[in-house]
Amino acid sequence: MTDMIASLEAKRVVPLVQSDDPATALKISEALLEGGLDVLEVVLRTDAALDCLEAIAKEFPQAHVGAGTVLSADQSEEVIRRGATFIVSPGLDPASVKVAKDAGVPILPGVSTATELQQAWNLGLRTVKLFPASLVGGPKMAKALSSVFRDVRFMPTGGVSPANLKDYLAVPAVLACGGSWLTPKDAITRGDFAAITSLAKEAVAIAQS
Template identity: 90%
Template sequence: MDMTLSLGMNMTNTLIQSLEAKRVVPLVQSDDPKTALKIAEALLAGGLNVLEVVLRTDAALDCLEAIAKEFPKAHVGAGTVLSADQSIEVIRRGASFIVSPGLDPASVQVANDAGVPILPGISTATELQQAWNLGLRTVKLFPASLVGGPKMLKALSSVFRDVRFMPTGGVSPTNLPEYLAVPAVLACGGSWLTPADAIASGDFAAITKLAKDAIAIANPK
């Protein structure tokens, strides 16, 4: 087996195992690497070890790199990746997986060549069919709440029976159980875990509590 392909399969399997265990992926957004590190530390303290650092600020790449270096045992991915060039750069900065809002075949190729898992966003059956034909079996439904939510997931998974989903966009503690009740849902992404007001006030303990609460909701005993 090709070494890059083998590495990519191992990274994908490890990521999926972590997603299956916790079932929640927090979005990390900051314009300061030091603050980003505190956010990541708070989430990890709460038990979440898969973090998606979104490229929505000018300092996002520096934040990604800082977190990836500081917490090498965590799965630190890059979100809001829009192009092949950005895919190359986030991999260089240490991203162990890539998430994008839409489906870009060039970005998929970059990720495949590097052996890095990628979860592109889809919102229609046509986009999912294209992703399926690119060999992808794990995708993001985005924006989940606006394109049909759990009902859409049930409809898509009835046709694409070997695909698993990470719905993101409009997911909250209130509707998290409904999303996770769909068998094809691997995990849910959410920004509610890192509220801007808590970050602004330096209340990172609140973020740790939100992480613990989310795990409890996602994994009821």
């Protein structure tokens, strides 16, 4: 967890990798790494997502490769088997949290209310995903929740873009932001992986400014 958190503190951006082809997923990941981002969230939104995750984890051992959109304990066990070094979920599932904890793998469950965050806090979690961030109050929501849960850090995801990235990162409790804007489908379809590298560099520059 320490190494991953250190990377998040340095770069403060987590790109989402989505593909139905492992070879393409590797090219996306390589482009992101060239852009300076080494914490990659491979989302389970295609039939080949697990194969993509496994391929990226094997090809880029220097990166922190995690699984996103993990919905159950069974999926949590499988992504760990495939090489995920962290887990991200859209919601809070205690069974998945137990699997991750038993395996010593960090998990960032999604929360959108104080009640869900309190449940996560009582499960011993101190880093969570705020999702869908733009629809539940954005930076103001992160700031409000952090005033009560003072030892919790957030990774807002959902509606984050270069236009509002600074606003999120200006909240002291925000560790990093996740987003799919770094891996646009049209660029991937065109095979324009240089565009992804440029977006990654732009995000790093915004985060460090």
